[in-house]
Amino acid sequence: MSALYVLAIRRLLITYIVLLPSLTPAQNRPIVLRASIILDGKGHTLVSTDGHGLASTNIVIEGTKITRIGRTVPPGAIIYDLTALTVTPGWIDTHAHLWWHFDNCRLAGKDEPPTQAMLHAVDNAVLTLNAGFTTIQSPGSPEDKGLRDAIARGIIPGPRILTSLEPLTEQSGPPEKLRELVRERKQQGADFIKLFASKSIREGGTQTMTDAQLQGACGEAKSLGLRTIVHAHSAESAKAATLAGCTSIEHGAYVTDEVFDLMAKHGTYYDPNIGLVLQNYLENKEKFLGIGNYNEQGFAFMEKGKSIVLDTFKKALKHPDLKIIYGTDAVAGAHGRNAEEFIVRVRDGGQDPMAALISATSLSAESLGLGNITGSIASGMDADIIAFDGNPLQDVTAARRVLFVMKAGKVFVNRSRIVFTHSAR
Numbered sequence: 001m002s003a004l005y006v007l008a009i010r011r012l013l014i015t016y017i018v019l020l021p022s023l024t025p026a027q028n029r030p031i032v033l034r035a036s037i038i039l040d041g042k043g044h045t046l047v048s049t050d051g052h053g054l055a056s057t058n059i060v061i062e063g064t065k066i067t068r069i070g071r072t073v074p075p076g077a078i079i080y081d082l083t084a085l086t087v088t089p090g091w092i093d094t095h096a097h098l099w100w101h102f103d104n105c106r107l108a109g110k111d112e113p114p115t116q117a118m119l120h121a122v123d124n125a126v127l128t129l130n131a132g133f134t135t136i137q138s139p140g141s142p143e144d145k146g147l148r149d150a151i152a153r154g155i156i157p158g159p160r161i162l163t164s165l166e167p168l169t170e171q172s173g174p175p176e177k178l179r180e181l182v183r184e185r186k187q188q189g190a191d192f193i194k195l196f197a198s199k200s201i202r203e204g205g206t207q208t209m210t211d212a213q214l215q216g217a218c219g220e221a222k223s224l225g226l227r228t229i230v231h232a233h234s235a236e237s238a239k240a241a242t243l244a245g246c247t248s249i250e251h252g253a254y255v256t257d258e259v260f261d262l263m264a265k266h267g268t269y270y271d272p273n274i275g276l277v278l279q280n281y282l283e284n285k286e287k288f289l290g291i292g293n294y295n296e297q298g299f300a301f302m303e304k305g306k307s308i309v310l311d312t313f314k315k316a317l318k319h320p321d322l323k324i325i326y327g328t329d330a331v332a333g334a335h336g337r338n339a340e341e342f343i344v345r346v347r348d349g350g351q352d353p354m355a356a357l358i359s360a361t362s363l364s365a366e367s368l369g370l371g372n373i374t375g376s377i378a379s380g381m382d383a384d385i386i387a388f389d390g391n392p393l394q395d396v397t398a399a400r401r402v403l404f405v406m407k408a409g410k411v412f413v414n415r416s417r418i419v420f421t422h423s424a425r
């Protein structure tokens, strides 16, 4: 062995030993989010002051979880300085259709090659996550399963997805057949069951599923530990779903005070979609027109529908015990704009901004059975954390300016150009 070779080896060893501390993989280091204003998702504002103005609090993340909130910083941490921003839990959209998209300025149909459809769905997942939505519920599409599982593997960026797979309708069969289909969905890997109990708003929204069908489907789902979310526009369809023990009412454009009372009494969640879906249809009219029931008459109805659903929402707000959750019914053209619902609810609907934020975070998490996992910033929760330029409680438009997105401890968006440093080891 030549002397030169020995020297080279020794140098290599020295280099290795000197560099050893920094060889700890970055992904194993704790992450600290340093924040001045934290809205915890449960109605609390954690503002830190040091007597001279704003100081900072550290949210400590180890692996996928929040492990501590306080003054101390663990050694070797990577620190993100979010003190200029407003920090909240990742938002939740309990009703978004990731597979809907445009192709060549038209709503893409079922004849599209599946690989192309999948890539568009991935686009929509990324847009949704980048807008600060770390969890969504999709009601529903059989193709969701592959996308849900791929995102959960952690390679493809996107929100956590819950899916009903293929929804059930009045045409799915009599009550016994519906019970069988509910069991089948569970076997197929559905996270919950989606039912259509009424016509669309474009067709007046009258009840389609019978009371017995709803009782069969929601009863079977409950016995299997599955939630049921029900598309229901008319008061009678919402009432029938509530009495059948279903978990949540979607849209509910014509729900009455009497039925809201009943829903509040039964703990049935209400997911009004008043701020994005109709507006998006109208803005993109030419891309939908002529397909299915997207005709002139349907669009005229949707134009009127905007004020109908807004009035119903205002009525719902007068029922303090009613659990109003956050969903947009995002379809083609709407993905990544899921925060518009918040803006319309607060600005036009008169909802208290803190209540709207709770709706978009902890209350929606609770409605999905994820209340102990996501939707609030506290020790032990998944580190689903976002930050806004501005405070959405004071300026609703700040909801559009998400500059930082972390999901399960991993940073996906960091547009704040904040310095990040390593704390002393």
Ligand SMILES: [Zn+2]
Pocket (backbone or CB within 6 Å): 095, 097, 139, 329
């Ligand atoms: Zn929908």
